[in-house]
Amino acid sequence: MFYVKPVKLFTSAICLLGMVFSSHIIASDKFNDVYNDFDISQVKAHIKHLSSDKFGGRAPSTPGGKMTTQLLVDEFKKAGLTPGNGDSFLQPVPLTSIISTPQKDLQIGDIEFTYLKNYVANSRLPQKQISIKNSELVFVGYGINAPEFQWNDYDGIDVKGKTVVVLVNDPGYASQNPKLFNGNTMTYYGRWIYKYEEAARQGAAAAIVIHETKPASYGWNVVESSWSGAQYHLPASEINEPALDIEMWITKNKAEELFKKASLDFQTLKKQALNRNFKAVPLNLKASLTLNSKIAESVSNNVIATIPGSKASDEHIVYMAHWDHLGTSVINGQSKIFNGAHDNASGTAGIIAIAQAFKKLSVAPKRSMTFIAVTAEEQGRLGSRYFANHPTVPLNKIVGLINMDSLNITGLKKDVKVVGYGKSELEKYLAKAAKRQNRTLTPEPTPERGYYYRSDHFSLAKKGVPGLSAGGGTIPLNKKEAQIAKKVGKIVGNCYHQECDEYNEAWGWDGIKADLQLYFETGYLLGNTHDWPNWNEGTEFKAARDAMMH
Template sequence: MLLSLRARLLAALALLAGCQPNSPATTGAATAADAAPADTIIAPSPADGITAAGLAGHIKVLAADEFQGRKPFTPGEEKTTAYLAAEFKKLGLKPGPDGSYFQAVPLVEITGTPSPTLQITGQGQPLRFNYRTDFVAFTEQEKPRVALTNSPLVFAGYGVVAPEYGWDDYAGLDVKGKTVVVLINDPGNAGPDTTRFQGRAMTYYGRWGYKYEEAARHGAAGVLIVHDTKPASYPWSVVQSSYSGAKLRPQTADHGASKCAVEGWVTLDAAKKLFTAAGQDYQKLYTAANQPGFRGVPLGLNGSVSVTNKLRSRTSKNVVGVLPGASRPDEYLIYSAHWDHLGIGAPINGDSIHNGAVDNASGVAGVLAIAKGFAEAKQKPARSIVFLAVTGEEQGLLGSAYYAAHPLFPLPKTVANINIDGLGTFGPMRDLTITGYGQSDLDDYARAEAQTQGRYVQPDQHAEQGHFYRSDHFSFAKVGVPALYAKGEFDSRARGKAFAETQFKDYEAQRYHQPADEYNPRWDLRGAEQDARLLFHIGQKIAGETTFPQWKAGSEFRAVRERSLTKK
């Protein structure tokens, strides 16, 4: 692919400065990174309206205490959505097709109060696990109270049924009306066999949402996931904060009746005690569960727990602004970011507001910065650009899933989605990490643009954590729209890879989904600016073309896209 004039100028400047321009590979397997370039100078920021200061301004507002952690159905939602609509209007963006900057998203809020203990009986001395310390429990059923009473416990391995991998943890196992206990992640994650599932890279089968759905499909009354920090990719404190208090669910015709009565998690320590009480060795069963042909094991124990609910059906909001295309306004490129976070929770170190500065005030700031870039550009895009700030991501991608099911603009005419979730805060980066690398042609757009910034492209360095399934691009991918989720993450230009990895791990352990995720005026947002500009230029390229980016051969999303395009 030929480099743009801007890329050639940057390369020449790099040579004048005594640096070698990068020469990453133009193609690569989904598990291989481009060659890291020699360091290059950072060109002055162009006057495109995208600045670190502008990003900081939006983050500071959205992550302020008065926005109360931006949880849907709270005053924080009203402040946030009003702010975003005002900013879209200020930029001259048009509202959605119904004349509103808002898309109504009907949800039900379930505030569940579990019983103080999960009681285990059946063999010897009964066990009592304490709420929050040892377990969390909740329900998606819209009932005043749900309960498991002496529900037989069954270990179902990873709780996975994957015909394409020849795997069925429920084979020959009767779990109707019972409670299944399952492991987090998937069978490919734990061992050295890289041919099992996708090796260390988590598949959708490893996600907690899938495990709850699969247990329900087999008629289970309850399902408990064993939390283990490494394969889960987050500590127990994240489970505590994410699954306590009010939870939002989509409004469904059956009011959640198709779901298990009780869903939840238990700590690894609690699980080991449970298996010991059942006369089983946890480690042996864990090892067995990772082998093909594993069959589930009734534990000979019964579990009892209840959840008392307060129900509230309300409507949340996605926020949408549109820059109509100059010549092909009926074709659409969507930039997305979720505006919501966790709201107010139990105090941690005296702070109860989950401000969500990185997650995801930074992503929303990125969308606003890119919108400003498009609005101020002299040449307007041929295709329409849709800027979409979605609700309920932290509750299970609810806003983007609703949009995908009820699109404001036809999906066959939606050429791509570019999603932003968590921009960097420690300066310019040499890498561009693509989550879901190898899935679509959008990798090639990203690689070409990364070259102009003296950067290289690589796959997600922690694919075992399943990030591809944890943000809103996944909702678009599931309905066939090629989606890009890319940012600088693992190679600091100034301090290198080890420093970036330390920053990544520190954020995951100390700030992710915790009140400590606050705006810090000492952040270096030049890397965030760099990423926003890169995604802006990718959008300009796509918006000026007549072709559609495609899924790569072998992508699980290719077939649904092909079916969609035949309906154009």
């Protein structure tokens, strides 16, 4: 049978499968009983509650955000966990909120731009007003300076005080050449945040990223919803990266219009930009824009709780999930609540369920289990970045991290999708846990989207801590689950960072339960070994891990 208890089945749907339960069973300390007793009704209740309008979309430093952290503290206390930050469950995270509004729309020659419709603009600098005036535009291809790939789009060009125009993603994805960068798999160089940072390092005043749906992996509606309203940032004392005066996106249509105005062909230059010998092209156009900003200082909280290990309490397995979403925004004069049921009320409910499961064991794992619900992930992983800078557990004492960002709601799967497949030895433990469910590990089907660099595990991975992001899969278990996957998959695709990300009884709840069991056992295995799984050879984070462990 598939997903079977030693004694009874956990769901009637699975009862029909007639498959054989894996021999990989842990018989001690009530593990099997706890494994099979995940209360999906309680997970449902938490997701439904957290994604209700009452919480207003769970933005940091809002009443809804404070209600969320209080709920987490109450649940961890009720389950019997101990505070994870000294004598407190809370780790205060200082935030700067900036609401940037154009004084008037972007001006480039006589091209007409309309805010939100075809461009967005923000500044992360805490200034009430900031401008670029007659700033020369330069097309710098993908805007990448990567010595290890013998690539420098800024070679031979001085962009100080100018506005750079850049393509989204990286040359490997665009060319589908496996020998260029990482081929179809996006590197960090393909992320928009890198492009803004590199432009700032080069001395640019502003940068414009050209949006295209496939290489960005989301539509313009996501840019519109994510970049309007309050944008949160860590204070300057916490940031090592430089910042531009103004960061912008424009639609592809406007980019084509802009290049035509410069007597250039957008598609031709895109192709030229795939060559490592590409040279930046001045567009002989100038941009002007003034942003008025409302600035507010506030504090949000990471919530941290621990179950001390029975033998090696100084060594920690970390479970992480972000509790925040986009909050409430006014778009085109209408107030819209982005409730984020899937992203990430699901992961928030999941981290509570797994903490409760570990407390039900008769003997705690040898190593400590630490649960971190972080704030402001949607604003650039701010809560996890702050934790990485101010860890409550020494980073070289974290054995590994399991991140839960949007649980699998598309039903039971035969496989387990691993984001960043092949990066670390943590996958060996995940594979053992998956064997119990007769599942095997498979790489994510869309590595070009760069998901590994888009969630909280990346904040600690950059410091060297091995992080795992996995769940769901690509192959539905049977026809019934395939129908769920088809129906709910459309919702997931259409509702990312949209109002329609709402609680839905039609979700594949058995898939959620199976993945929570998977995460539970993976952490359990790590918690009862003496091993220190590392990054695999050739992974960009291995040097940092090796350095911290010596």
